[in-house]
Amino acid sequence: MWEILDLELIASGLRLSTPLILAALGGMFSERAGVVNIALDGIMIFGAFTGAVVAYETANPWYGLLAAMALGGLVAHIHGIASIRYQADQVVSGTAINLLAIGVPAVLSNALYNSTTVTPNIQLMLPIIHIPIISSIPILGTLLGKYSILVFFAFAMVPLSWFVIQKTSFGLRLRAVGENPEAAETAGINVYLMRYYAVWISGLLAGLGGAFLSIAHGSSYVNNISAGRGFIALAALIFGRYTPKLTLVGCMIFGIADAFQIRVQGVIPIPVQFIQMFPYVLTMIVLAGLMGRAHVPAADGIPYAQAK
Amino acid sequence: MTTRSITIIFLALLLATVFISAPHSSLNAESASTQQLEQITSDSNLSNTNWDDDTEEKSTGKDSALSAVNWDEKEDMEETSPSEKEKGDFSGESWEDEGSENESDAADGLQALNQSDIDKLDSQERQVHIYGFILFIGYILGGILTAFVTRNRKIAVSYPPELLILLHTFWPLELLLIPFGGKPVR
Numbered sequence: 001m002w003e004i005l006d007l008e009l010i011a012s013g014l015r016l017s018t019p020l021i022l023a024a025l026g027g028m029f030s031e032r033a034g035v036v037n038i039a040l041d042g043i044m045i046f047g048a049f050t051g052a053v054v055a056y057e058t059a060n061p062w063y064g065l066l067a068a069m070a071l072g073g074l075v076a077h078i079h080g081i082a083s084i085r086y087q088a089d090q091v092v093s094g095t096a097i098n099l100l101a102i103g104v105p106a107v108l109s110n111a112l113y114n115s116t117t118v119t120p121n122i123q124l125m126l127p128i129i130h131i132p133i134i135s136s137i138p139i140l141g142t143l144l145g146k147y148s149i150l151v152f153f154a155f156a157m158v159p160l161s162w163f164v165i166q167k168t169s170f171g172l173r174l175r176a177v178g179e180n181p182e183a184a185e186t187a188g189i190n191v192y193l194m195r196y197y198a199v200w201i202s203g204l205l206a207g208l209g210g211a212f213l214s215i216a217h218g219s220s221y222v223n224n225i226s227a228g229r230g231f232i233a234l235a236a237l238i239f240g241r242y243t244p245k246l247t248l249v250g251c252m253i254f255g256i257a258d259a260f261q262i263r264v265q266g267v268i269p270i271p272v273q274f275i276q277m278f279p280y281v282l283t284m285i286v287l288a289g290l291m292g293r294a295h296v297p298a299a300d301g302i303p304y305a306q307a308k
Numbered sequence: 309m310t311t312r313s314i315t316i317i318f319l320a321l322l323l324a325t326v327f328i329s330a331p332h333s334s335l336n337a338e339s340a341s342t343q344q345l346e347q348i349t350s351d352s353n354l355s356n357t358n359w360d361d362d363t364e365e366k367s368t369g370k371d372s373a374l375s376a377v378n379w380d381e382k383e384d385m386e387e388t389s390p391s392e393k394e395k396g397d398f399s400g401e402s403w404e405d406e407g408s409e410n411e412s413d414a415a416d417g418l419q420a421l422n423q424s425d426i427d428k429l430d431s432q433e434r435q436v437h438i439y440g441f442i443l444f445i446g447y448i449l450g451g452i453l454t455a456f457v458t459r460n461r462k463i464a465v466s467y468p469p470e471l472l473i474l475l476h477t478f479w480p481l482e483l484l485l486i487p488f489g490g491k492p493v494r
Contacts, residue, residue, distance in 0.1 A: 062440025066447055073477050081470055127437045149441070193469040200473050 007142040009259055015147060015217065017255025019044065019209035019226075021154040023233035024240070024247045025161045026205030030076075031242055032165065033198030034178035034299040038094030039079050040206045041230025042101030047072040047210025049105035052221035053112065055122040061215045065126070065150075065208070068215075072207015073200050080199035084192055087303035098230075106223060117223040119214075126150055126216040148216040150208070155248075157205070162244040174198055178297035181304040191304055206230065228280065235283040241295055250286070257282050454479040463489035 023040045030037040047068040055064025075097060082093040106116040113119055126148050135145025165171040176184040177194040185191050209229075214221045232254050240247030261278040268275075455476050458464045463485055464472055475482040 060436055060440055062437075062444050065440075065444055070477050073473075077470070077473050077477075080473070085470065124433065124436065190469070193472070196469045196473050200476070 007139060009263060010256060011142055011147075012259035012262070013252065013256030014143075015151060015255070016258045017251045018148075018151045018154045018217075019212045019229050020233045020236055020251040020254055021248060022157065022209030022212065023206045023230055024237045024251050025157055025244060026076075026202035026209070027234055027237045028161065028165075028202075028240075028242055028244065028247060029174070029198045029205075030202035031237065031300055032178045032297055033174050033195045034181060034297055034302065034304070035080065035083055035195050035199050036090040036094065036301040037076070037079065037199065037202050037206075038091050038234070039076065039097035039230075040202070040233055041226050041228060042094075042098035043072045043075050043203050043206040044210030044213070044226040044230050045101040045105060045224075046075050047207030048214040048225045049108070049119070049210075049221045050207070051211030052119045052122060052214035053108075055124075055215050056120050056220075059123045061122060061124055061126045064122070064215050065211050068207045068211035069204050070207070072205075072210065073203040076199050076203020076206070077196070079203075080196050083303065084195050084199070087305065090301055090303070102224075105221065109221070119221040121219045122215065125219055148212070150212045150216045154209075154212075158244045158248045165244070170197075175297075178299055181299050185306065192306055195304075206233075209233070232279060232283050235287050239286050242297065254279055254282065451476055451479045454482050458482060458486065458490070460492050461486070461489065462491045462493050465493045 023044055026043075027037050027040050050071040051061075051064040051068035053064070054067040055061045058064070079090075079093050079097055082088040082096075083090045109119055110116045128146055129149050129152060130146050131144065135141045137145075165174065173184065173189050173194050174197075176187070177189060177191050177198075181191045184194075210226060213225045213229075218225070233251065236250030236254055237247050239250035239253075257279045261275050265272050265275050463475075463482065466489065467475070475485070
């Protein structure tokens with residue numbers, strides 16, 4: 001059993017943490033601006049479906065990637081309109097999108113391909129990048145040498161997100177709007193616009209995370225492809241205290257847990273269903289243990305009525 | 309203004325739905341779609357396949373390449389006759405012929421694809437990835453740049469945020485509107 005604890009496990013974990021990282025970073029933008037985005041899982045499913053369909057129809061995975069991002073942004077925008085303009089309960093709005101995500105891809109998939117559960121395999125997946133010198137070094141090569149391009153993109157998004165949030169005026173306004181929207185509006189910031197931007201960015205990234213599942217990690221859309229990863233990403237975000245660096249650590253922990261449960265199936269004498277529960281149980285433990293200690297943005301989840 | 313923007317958003321969603329549900333040409337494509345159907349049926353993810361789709365096809369009278377062939381009858385007639393099955397003697401069967409047919413088919417397939425063809429396919433694939441990557445990064449950077457350029461222009465200030473987000477998503481449209489609303493207002 002101990003032979004499964006090798007570098008390949010960590011490499012698989014890094015691969016599996018990619019959609020979590022993208023969705024969690026997206027959630028971070030939204031939560032820091034004061035809009036709870038429970039819809040990450042639903043947006044990932046929409047992104048995965050759109051990416052697979054467009055990549056298949058155009059025989060180009062990059063078009064699928066762009067379409068997945070765009071649709072993720074638009075779906076998140078619907079959540080934004082409900083939460084920001086109409087001040088609906090943000091959790092309810094997000095849950096509605098998750099429920100839509102269960103049904104709409106199945107209906108569209110049936111209409112297009114006569115199958116409610118799976119789309120056709122795409123002709124060309126996203127490329128695997130081999131870093132020339134590193135891939136030949138014994139340990140580093142296994143850990144860093146060979147990944148899909150989206151894996152590198154996701155890890156590059158972490159310092160970029162940190163820079164945008166902490167070091168730019170856009171990030172400062174975003175944080176101000178999430179902590180004290182009244183004070184931000186007094187300072188001349190358009191609170192609605194900043195929140196819309198934040199929710200839109202969260203949709204773009206979550207859509208990208210979903211597209212990874214169907215265009216890079218797999219080769220088609222399968223029903224329930226996200227398997228609750230959007231919620232795990234949210235848990236990783238809370239674990240990471242809404243900061244990019246710790247969120248990355250949280251996502252990697254969950255990714256490695258996911259890789260572990262895949263490898264351990266059939267090796268240890270525990271029913272597969274119990275092993276498959278492992279990442280989700282870990283999520284619950286993390287949420288129960290760390291929720292109280294995370295600094296939630298002060299105005300998170302509170303609808304804001306703009307002064308007239 | 310708000311009602312108008314929401315109407316525009318709903319019309320855009322409606323158009324998108326119509327576009328997605330319209331008949332498209334890829335199902336009529338020749339070998340590609342047949343190969344895809346074969347891939348679906350031979351996919352190891354059989355548990356995810358909706359077997360009921362077969363009965364749906366029959367009830368709606370749709371034809372597919374696979375449903376047109378009666379696999380069971382053909383194979384039974386070719387492979388075993390009742391007397392041989394009783395004897396348990398399959399030596400007279402055409403297993404080897406079947407195998408050799410498959411082998412010759414595979415060999416023909418390999419010969420058809422010699423090294424230069426493989427290199428050509430690899431190069432085409434590489435081109436798709438390079439141009440696709442440039443397009444992907446270019447679209448993202450173009451969107452960021454467009455949002456930055458229009459942030460204090462009439463096009464961004466006079467439109468409600470809901471519509472502005474839509475414009476940013478499809479930023480080439482926003483660029484087209486700059487001549488009409490590109491005057492800085494603040």
